[in-house]
Amino acid sequence: MKLNKAFALPLLLSAVAAISACSTGHAFADEPGRHPAYLHALTDLRAANWMLEHRRPEDGAIADDELIARDEIGAAFNEIKRAAIYDGKDVRYHPEVDTPLPRDGRLHKAVDLLRKVHNDIAREEDDPGTRGLQHRALEHVDAALHAAEHAIGEVRRHERMKE
Missing domain, CATH: 1.20.5 (Single alpha-helices involved in coiled-coils or other helix-helix interfaces)
Structure with missing residues (x-):
């Protein structure tokens, strides 16, 4: 032909x-749209959750605060994911974690990541449709942060009791 x-x-x-x-x-x-921080926040929430899930044998029994932190991370993840979708982000895109994740100091690393997530999503939201999602996500992130910090305090108390 x-x-x-x-x-x-x-x-x-x-x-x-x-x-x-x-x-x-x-x-x-x-990173389409106006708020690439949502995608970075999702990545950091995944990493924080990983830090809480991957315990070492010497970490002892899982604390209630760690379970609360994981639940709150999951709730924050869902809110941020919805906001990202609403904003036109491709939530299948996963930016790389900013730093490697050592297992030592895992609770401290989870706290650092949660603080970073808070800072990423606390920026002024110009889209009225996602402000509620942003507010609820911040509440969940802050609750997870508080629970993880409390878990660190519990670990310190147990270590002092051993001495």
Whole structure:
């Protein structure tokens, strides 16, 4: 079958345009919209949750505060994910964790990550549709932060009792 030259050039240009649209779309899909901090907050919440879930044998019994922190992280994650979707983010995109996650000092690292999440999402929200989501997410993050800090206090009390 012979291709007519009159149709070949437009067909070629259409194919090039389609390929380029697909490839550049992915490059910009990582942080679309106005608030890339939502995606970073989701990544940091995943990391904080990982820190709480991955206990060492010497960590002892799991504290109620750790369970509360994990529940609050899950609730905050859901609120932030909804806000990110509302804002047009591709929530399948996962920015890399800013720092490696050592298991030593896991509660302290979880606290650091939760503080970072708070700072990321506490920025002024210009979209009235996501302000409620942002507010609820901040409440959950702060509750998780408080519970993780309390868990650190409990660990310190137990360590003093051993001495």
